[in-house]
Structure formats: C-alpha cells, structure tokens
Amino acid sequence: MRRTLLCALAAISLCALFLPASSAGAADVAAKKPGFTPTISWHECASAGLRARGAECGDVTVPLDYAKPDGKTITVAMSRIKHTVPDDEYQGIMLVNPGGPGGSGLTLSVLGEYVPKGAGKAYDWIGFDPRGVGSSKPAVSCDDTYAGAGYDRPRFVPTDKKDENAWMKITHDYTARCAANNGSILKHVTTVEAAKDMDSIRQALGEKTLNYYGFSYGTYLGQVYASLFPSHLRRAVFDGTVDPRGVWYDSNLSQDAPFDKNINIWFGWLAEHDDVYHLGDTQAKVHDLFYDTEEKLYADPVQADGGKLGGSEWSDAFLYAGYYQSTWTGLADVFSAFVNDGDVAALESAYLDASGYGSDNGYAMYLGVECTDTKWPHSWKTWSWDNWAIHAVAPYETWANAWFNEPCRHWPAPSQKAQKIDGKKTDSLLMIVETLDAATPYKGSLYVRSIFPHASLIAVPGGTTHANSLNGNACVDDAIADYLLTGARPARQAGDGPDVECEALPQPEPSVTMLQRQAASGSVRLDMQKAAVRP
Incomplete structure (x- = not known):
C-alpha cells in the first residue's frame, strides 16, 4: 500500500505526538x-518523550524462524506505559501498530493519552517496532539514499x-x-511472523490475552493475529x-481510482477558495494547472537544495x-506559492516529507513484508x-504506485502463501472507516465485517481521510472510548452496511499563512502576473 507508512509512514496524523519515553523496570515473568x-x-528508553511519561523500554528475544525455535534469535523493540487505575480495574495490555508495513510503532505506547473519557488509563499500552523495523535488531535496509x-x-x-x-x-x-545488504532476516519478515512476535510479547509479559489497536496495514496484522x-x-x-x-x-x-477521486476533490476545494490560492475558480482549471505544471517540470526541472525537482517529485x-x-491547507500553500511566487523551497520540503527520502528502513520493510506475504x-x-487500464480512468497515482x-x-x-483470514472465533472487534479512504477502500471494511460476526463498523460517509481515529471526531472517538471502557460496541445491524x-x-x-501572505500583497490577483512567475 503505497506510502501508508507516511508520517514515518505511519498512517495516522498523531505522528507529532509519538515521542519516545521510559525508565527501566523489573523483568516480567515470561510464560x-x-x-x-x-x-x-x-x-x-532512548526517547525523552517516553522517559517523561514514565515508560519502560525493552527488547523481546524471539526466534528468527518459529519453525526452528532453538535456532537463531532476533529482538523486537517495545515500550510500555502502564495503567494508572487501581489494579482491580486493569483491563490488560494494548498493543498498537501504526501501519505501513514498515512503520515504527515503538513510541505508540503514548496513544492511550488520546483516548477520551480516560478510557486509556485502564490498559498497559505497548508500542513496538515489528521485526526488521526501526530499533528491532537486525533492522532491514537496502540503500539509505534510495527511498523516493x-x-x-x-x-x-x-510513455516510451x-x-x-x-525505472526497471x-x-x-x-x-x-x-x-x-541483508542476511536471512529478509526471509522472515512476513505478517504471520510479526503476529507470532505479538504473541511472544504477550507471553513475555505474562498475560493470558492481549488487546490490539491497528491502523491501516496494522488492521491486516490484527486479522492475521485473530x-x-x-x-x-x-x-x-x-x-x-x-x-x-x-x-x-x-x-x-x-487504491489508484480512489486516490484519483480524492485529489480531484481537493482540486474542487482549491477552486472554492480561489480568492486565497489563485489556482483557478473551477475544479477543471485547478486540475489542468496541476498537470500543466507537472509537464513543465518534466521538461525543465527546477533546482532545489538537494537536487532538481521534476514532474515526478511534483x-x-x-x-x-x-x-x-488535514494536509489540504498546507499543500495548498505549497501549490500556490510555487505557481504564483516560484517558491521552490516549499515544494522541496513537501516532496521530502511525502517521499521518505533518506530513510530507507521504512521502504525496505514495506517491500520486505508485502513481497513475501504472498x-x-x-x-x-x-x-x-x-496499470495502463487503470491509468486510462485514474491517471494521478496509478503509475507512481506501480x-x-x-x-x-x-x-x-x-514469497509465502497468504494467511487465510478467519474471524469466526474473534469475540470482539470495533472497526472505523471513512468511506472515501483511498489507501484502504471502504469495500474492504465491509468485507472484513462480513467475516467477523462479532465486529461492529463505524462509517464516516464522505470522509476522505485515512485511518484518522483519535483525532477530533467526537462521534468516532467517544465510541472507541466506550468500547475500551466497557466492551460495548454499536449494535450490529442487519445487512452488509455499517x-x-x-x-x-x-x-x-x-x-492563516496564505491569508497573511494575501494581506501583505494587497490581495493582488492578476492572471498575467501568475503567468509571468509560473515555472
């Protein structure tokens, strides 16, 4: 799933909150x-943020190959922030995966802080880097200069x-x-093995069961574990x-058609705010300007600090x-600033932010998991x-994704045979999806609901954001809090819908940035001025 490891390619917008934490703790009894x-x-913990929260960090020793439990071992890095309720109200450990595959989850033990109603306080929150990722050893890397x-x-x-x-x-x-650059670890980074590592964490902590919170790819890891x-x-x-x-x-x-749909929804939003961004007063005009700029950059790339930015970087x-x-306004600033003012630095920053350039572990592990899972x-x-068939109707992302x-x-x-997913024996599951989520299209949530008879699905009609719970939608976040507090889920409805x-x-x-820029420039809107500075 292309760049669902965004935010360190982590598919949620809490990225800035995932600061490391911890102090050493007494060893738990291993089952x-x-x-x-x-x-x-x-x-x-190496992270000051985790240390400030009183977290504990550790390395869990697991077999490289579960078929050879007495053979070579590797380590999975984890952190733990313990429950703060009385012990008789404790509800167990909560493992968290941010997505990817390849996303680092080591600092996600902080996630409990963001659950409303204090519902996170009853759990020990466990962040971990799946095998091969981040602080887990060995960490997979192919070429630090490659990503993007x-x-x-x-x-x-x-086209030729x-x-x-x-590209080949x-x-x-x-x-x-x-x-x-990698040894035998490349043969042992499948989702099945990551799920077995989760169970090893459970055993090492001496717990009979675990709770789980998965974003994006993390939901597939959860399905495999279940x-x-x-x-x-x-x-x-x-x-x-x-x-x-x-x-x-x-x-x-x-993913390709939904991404094309969503980028055009954004173009429409830009057109609604043409008085601010000056990119065109109809969706079609913004669309054409976007692709015209891409073509001009292919023909004549602009020089940035790190190198030249062409159409692919655009x-x-x-x-x-x-x-x-949540990125619409910031990226609108970039689009407008480049087209109207020739701001190359902002474009380069946006490219580096999205590409993950210079940090290869996330991309290498993304491929390592997906290429060997099936x-x-x-x-x-x-x-x-x-890809040509899809490109004909959805040109924005199809070939980049390919x-x-x-x-x-x-x-x-x-590659291995894909794990068969069976949800019949899973007692409790709460699912959330925005119906225009491009990275994990809505039909996937409907299907998983159908094979997990004890699941409830919360849908957000018309929402275009991917894996965005605990980020301010009270209807969604309060339902999650109620579920974690009591196990209560929305009543299962008849039929195949949410x-x-x-x-x-x-x-x-x-x-605010663009409004300030506009005020400083006297709100001048001249097409000929735009044409003069547009690359």
Missing part, C-alpha cells in the same frame, strides 16, 4: 512456550521504452542491494481496514492530499496491462 521462552531485556528514488526521477507514466527501462534499472539495482490466536485476543480496534482478499498486488491496484509532493484532509505476478505484461511496488516482481526472498454512521469533520478553511 513458557514449548521449545522457546520469550524474554524481555529492559532498559531506559531521489531527485529528478524518470517520468512515472512510461526509455522511461520504462530507466532503478528497481533492479535496489533489489540487488537489498540482497547484498486468525492464528483467537483465544488470545480480547478486544481490537481496526482503523482503515485492509481487504485481505487483495493482499498485496490487487490491494495496491485498488506529483509525490501532493500525495498527502489524497490521504489526509505471491506477486512476475510477468511485466501483466503489470503493464493492469513503480513503488514493482520491486516485488523480483524481490530477493521467497452499523452506525458518524458525520465527517468539516473541510478546512484556508490557512
């Missing part, structure tokens, strides 16, 4: 498991063999470095649910607008046919 005993080595593939990249849409061959070289060089260990799962929250029928080739294809810079409504088509004819995932066609580790609906948050108003 016995035939052939292997998971243990935790506790230590002070750098500056002035080939045209995403391969030159661009196609250029980029991706094949990358997977060759992945093979050279299928493998249903009796160990007490309560679970899925926000932005992955459709398990499509992992992972079809899942990525299924496209990536605005990807968040398809993910999060089989991918190896024939380029299949990829080409599928090249982002194309390394799975020749990934240097074997069980309750919450109104979407209102679309944002133009940013």
Whole structure:
C-alpha cells in the first residue's frame, strides 16, 4: 500500500505526538512456550518523550524462524506505559501498530493519552517496532539514499521504452542491494511472523490475552493475529481496514481510482477558495494547472537544495492530499506559492516529507513484508496491462504506485502463501472507516465485517481521510472510548452496511499563512502576473 507508512509512514496524523519515553523496570515473568521462552531485556528508553511519561523500554528475544525455535534469535523493540487505575480495574495490555508495513510503532505506547473519557488509563499500552523495523535488531535496509528514488526521477507514466527501462534499472539495482545488504532476516519478515512476535510479547509479559489497536496495514496484522490466536485476543480496534482478499498486488491496484477521486476533490476545494490560492475558480482549471505544471517540470526541472525537482517529485509532493484532509491547507500553500511566487523551497520540503527520502528502513520493510506475504505476478505484461487500464480512468497515482511496488516482481526472498483470514472465533472487534479512504477502500471494511460476526463498523460517509481515529471526531472517538471502557460496541445491524454512521469533520478553511501572505500583497490577483512567475 503505497506510502501508508507516511508520517514515518505511519498512517495516522498523531505522528507529532509519538515521542519516545521510559525508565527501566523489573523483568516480567515470561510464560513458557514449548521449545522457546520469550524474554524481555529492559532498559531506559532512548526517547525523552517516553522517559517523561514514565515508560519502560525493552527488547523481546524471539526466534528468527518459529519453525526452528532453538535456532537463531532476533529482538523486537517495545515500550510500555502502564495503567494508572487501581489494579482491580486493569483491563490488560494494548498493543498498537501504526501501519505501513514498515512503520515504527515503538513510541505508540503514548496513544492511550488520546483516548477520551480516560478510557486509556485502564490498559498497559505497548508500542513496538515489528521485526526488521526501526530499533528491532537486525533492522532491514537496502540503500539509505534510495527511498523516493531521489531527485529528478524518470517520468512515472512510461510513455516510451526509455522511461520504462530507466525505472526497471532503478528497481533492479535496489533489489540487488537489498540482497547484498541483508542476511536471512529478509526471509522472515512476513505478517504471520510479526503476529507470532505479538504473541511472544504477550507471553513475555505474562498475560493470558492481549488487546490490539491497528491502523491501516496494522488492521491486516490484527486479522492475521485473530486468525492464528483467537483465544488470545480480547478486544481490537481496526482503523482503515485492509481487504485481505487483495493482499498485496490487487490491494495496491485498488487504491489508484480512489486516490484519483480524492485529489480531484481537493482540486474542487482549491477552486472554492480561489480568492486565497489563485489556482483557478473551477475544479477543471485547478486540475489542468496541476498537470500543466507537472509537464513543465518534466521538461525543465527546477533546482532545489538537494537536487532538481521534476514532474515526478511534483506529483509525490501532493500525495498527502489524497490521504489526509488535514494536509489540504498546507499543500495548498505549497501549490500556490510555487505557481504564483516560484517558491521552490516549499515544494522541496513537501516532496521530502511525502517521499521518505533518506530513510530507507521504512521502504525496505514495506517491500520486505508485502513481497513475501504472498505471491506477486512476475510477468511485466501483466503489470503493464493492469496499470495502463487503470491509468486510462485514474491517471494521478496509478503509475507512481506501480513503480513503488514493482520491486516485488523480483524481490530477493521467497514469497509465502497468504494467511487465510478467519474471524469466526474473534469475540470482539470495533472497526472505523471513512468511506472515501483511498489507501484502504471502504469495500474492504465491509468485507472484513462480513467475516467477523462479532465486529461492529463505524462509517464516516464522505470522509476522505485515512485511518484518522483519535483525532477530533467526537462521534468516532467517544465510541472507541466506550468500547475500551466497557466492551460495548454499536449494535450490529442487519445487512452488509455499517452499523452506525458518524458525520465527517468539516473541510478546512484556508490557512492563516496564505491569508497573511494575501494581506501583505494587497490581495493582488492578476492572471498575467501568475503567468509571468509560473515555472
């Protein structure tokens, strides 16, 4: 799922809140498991934020290969913020995954602070870096200079063999470095193994069950855990649910049309505020300006501090607008400032923010998990046919998404058979989805609800934001709080739809930055001035 590890590619907008924390604590008693005993080595948290919250950090020792429990071991990094209610009100551990795959969740033990009604206080919140990620050892990395593939990249849409061959070289060089720079860990980073690590954390903490909060890809990890260990799962929250029928080739294809829809919704919003942003007073005009600018940058890239920004960097810079409504104003500032004022620095900042350039672990682990979870088509004819067909109706993200995932066609580790998802034995699940979520389309949530008979689904009609719970929608967040407090879920309704609906948050108003800029310039709006400075 392309860049659902955003925010450190973490698919939620609490990113800025995920500060590390902790102090050392006494070792918990590890539960016995035939052939292997998971243990935790506790230590002070590296993060000042976690230390300030009194968190504990540790490394959980787990088998590299669960089929060989007496063989080589690796470590999974975790943090814990303990419950603050009396012990007789304690409701157990709550593991959190931010998405990706490849997103670091080590500092997500702070998430309990953001649950309304004090509902988070009854749990021990556990943040962890899945195997191969972040502070877990070994951490997978292929090429620290690759993520986003750098500056002035080939045209995403391969209109000729030159661009196609250029991308092929980029991706094949990358997977060759992945093979050279990593050992046996590449064969053991599947979602099934990450789910088994979660159960090892449970055992190491001496708990009979665990609770779970998963965002985006984290909902698939939760589905796999529920299928493998249903009796160990007490309560679970899925926000932005992955459709398990499509992992992972079809899942990525299924994102392209929704992203195209969402970027055009944003164009429409920009047109409504043309008095501020000066990008066109109709959706069509903004649309044309966006793609005209992209073409001009392909023809004549602009020089930024780190390198040249071309059309591919332009496209990536605005990807968040398809993910999060909260980014609309900031990215509108970037669009307007570049087109109207020639502001290259703002464009470069947006590109670096979206691409993850210079931090390879997230991208390497994204591929490592998705490429090995299940089989991918190896024939380029299949990829080409599928992506050209979708591009014809959804041009914005289709080919960018294809090249982002194309390394799975020749990934240097074997793929496995996808885990069968079975929700019949899961006693309790609460799901949330905005119906225009592009990264995890709505139909996936409806399907997962259908195979988890004890699930309730909260839908947010018309919402375009991905995996955004605990970010200010009281209707959603209060329902989560009630569920964590008492286990009460919205009553299951007959049929295949949601069980309750919450109104979407209102679309944002133009940013203060642009309003101040407008005031300082005397609100001048001249098309000829725009044409003069537009690259």
